[in-house]
Amino acid sequence: MSRPAELADLRACRRIVVKVGSSLLVEAGAPRSAWLASLAQELAALRAQGPELIVVSSGAIALGAAKLGLAKGGRASLADAQAAASVGQIALAGLWAEKLGQHGLTAAQMLLTLEDLEDRRRYLNASATLARLLEAGAVPVVNENDSVATEEIRFGDNDRLAARVAQAAGADMVLLLSDVDGLYDRDPREDGAELIERIEGITPEVLAMASGASSSGMGSGGMTSKLQAAQIAERAGIALAIVNGTHEAPIATALSANRGTLFLPQRSDGARKAWLGGRLAPMGTLRVDEGCANALKGGASLLAAGIVGISGAFRRGDLVKIVTMRGEELAQGLAEYEAHEIQAIAGKRAEDQADRLGYAPRAAVVHRDHMVLL
Numbered sequence: 001m002s003r004p005a006e007l008a009d010l011r012a013c014r015r016i017v018v019k020v021g022s023s024l025l026v027e028a029g030a031p032r033s034a035w036l037a038s039l040a041q042e043l044a045a046l047r048a049q050g051p052e053l054i055v056v057s058s059g060a061i062a063l064g065a066a067k068l069g070l071a072k073g074g075r076a077s078l079a080d081a082q083a084a085a086s087v088g089q090i091a092l093a094g095l096w097a098e099k100l101g102q103h104g105l106t107a108a109q110m111l112l113t114l115e116d117l118e119d120r121r122r123y124l125n126a127s128a129t130l131a132r133l134l135e136a137g138a139v140p141v142v143n144e145n146d147s148v149a150t151e152e153i154r155f156g157d158n159d160r161l162a163a164r165v166a167q168a169a170g171a172d173m174v175l176l177l178s179d180v181d182g183l184y185d186r187d188p189r190e191d192g193a194e195l196i197e198r199i200e201g202i203t204p205e206v207l208a209m210a211s212g213a214s215s216s217g218m219g220s221g222g223m224t225s226k227l228q229a230a231q232i233a234e235r236a237g238i239a240l241a242i243v244n245g246t247h248e249a250p251i252a253t254a255l256s257a258n259r260g261t262l263f264l265p266q267r268s269d270g271a272r273k274a275w276l277g278g279r280l281a282p283m284g285t286l287r288v289d290e291g292c293a294n295a296l297k298g299g300a301s302l303l304a305a306g307i308v309g310i311s312g313a314f315r316r317g318d319l320v321k322i323v324t325m326r327g328e329e330l331a332q333g334l335a336e337y338e339a340h341e342i343q344a345i346a347g348k349r350a351e352d353q354a355d356r357l358g359y360a361p362r363a364a365v366v367h368r369d370h371m372v373l374l
Helices: 005-011 033-047 062-069 079-099 115-116 120-135 160-171 224-234 251-259 271-278 292-296 339-345 350-357
Strands: 015-020 052-057 107-112 139-144 175-176 239-244 261-263 284-288 306-311 319-323 331-334 371-373
Touching: 005 239, 005 251, 015 033, 015 160, 015 239, 033 052, 033 079, 033 251, 052 079, 052 120, 052 160, 062 079, 079 107, 079 139, 107 120, 115 120, 120 139, 120 160, 120 271, 139 224, 160 175, 160 271, 175 224, 175 251, 224 239, 224 261, 224 271, 239 251, 261 284, 271 331, 271 371, 284 292, 292 331, 292 371, 306 339, 339 350
Parallel strands: 015 052, 015 175, 052 139, 107 139, 175 239, 284 319
Antiparallel strands: 239 261, 284 306, 319 331, 331 371
């Protein structure tokens, strides 16, 4: 897997996920056909140079809302968003099929929900489908299936979806086309704001630079969602870049100017741990004491003796978040017990757990083989 050190290395990547936001693709309810044609030409040229491509495209709700005459861009209610997506997905798929087809590329529509990538078996199915499409020479065009997604169980933005798709596809680069040049050290509208060109590891200080607002008011993401996507990518050994997509030929413009923000991969977890680290919907939280936190950082499994607090209603095998006494996210993994069982043995040593459980305790509450540090 290639590991780009700067934006110019994009062409040397083996597999790239390109995310396109609603504000770039849709204007006043109509597709920006000339811009999309320009981007399709760029993607075809990039594909001819070697990299396989996956597109994660927003825009279905905006397109469908315009056709149905729905207020607030189709986001006034969940029912409106679902209806708009149902209509808009047809239009969006047709746009990509037309524009890519003009360059001899076959577009393949793939609609995913959060659960498709949270459930391990469904994740592997999605991974296999992406692999077969790429092997056949197609360009998968992926979007969240907003026609059935609920407020509680959805990605909510295509930035994080792009990072998760990159994991599933074994990509080595995610390119987020945005309406800004990249991450600035403060609000880019403020005087003296400086673009950060390269980030090696997302820290609390980096997260504090983000604005959660989407400047267009059309999409559902903002800089915060882009940094969350970068966190998912960097843990899986995937580079991620944010560049300005508002220009004609946005990829060439960004590469020639070498302007954008590149987040370098920080580690390369194995396939299962990368999936665990990228999961977004934990069913509960386990709070641990300082000694336990240090042991986990050293590679230990989570034992009941170090647990000081539990929240959530989860079952064995569900994803749980592990946090420190101060609430800092430390790890996440698969619980070996149900929530009420952990409540019974929290803070207890192994020799005292059997009486509480009514059976011999398992080796760990969360085994290190089923846990990933955040």
